[in-house]
Amino acid sequence: MTPQRVTLITLGVDDLERSKAFYAALGWTPAQVQEGIVFYQLSGQVLGLFGRVALATDQGRPGAKLGTGAVTLAQNFASEAEVDAAFEIAAAAGAAVLKRPEKVFWGGYSGYFADPDGHVWELAMNPFWPLDEDGSLTLPEAE
Incomplete structure (x- = not known):
């Protein structure tokens, strides 16, 4: 049995800098910025922004078109x-x-x-x- 929880939500984005600017305009501040990914600390969770191509590769599906x-x-x-x-x-x-x-x-x-x-x-x-x-x-x- 696995725990009933979500700890991290990762959104695939086309342009990481554009997405960072959008969330900054909402008033959100990154908690961590790593090469190619940005993490925002939420209440009990984390939201990540990750380039779509890199996310598909990380999922083991290089070349997949993520929607x-x-x-x-x-x-x-x-x-x-x-x-x-x-x-x-x-x-x-x-x-x-x-x-x-x-x-x-x-x-x-x-x-x-x-x-x-x-x-x-x-x-x-x-x-x-x-x-x-x-x-x-x-x-x-x-x-």
């Missing part, structure tokens, strides 16, 4: 105003606006953007999932 797939990365916030503010920062940084934040069918508030490499991010406020003081999310007990 972005059907994955959404999400950041939850405590209020609709926080979602709106973060969304405007992303848009100003050059994110592709996919869906502006709005009230959604499940009772929350969310919007979507794509980073320069097409990785989709959701910014959301979920009134049913309160955040810890450090912004981390622990699912409430099922009723």
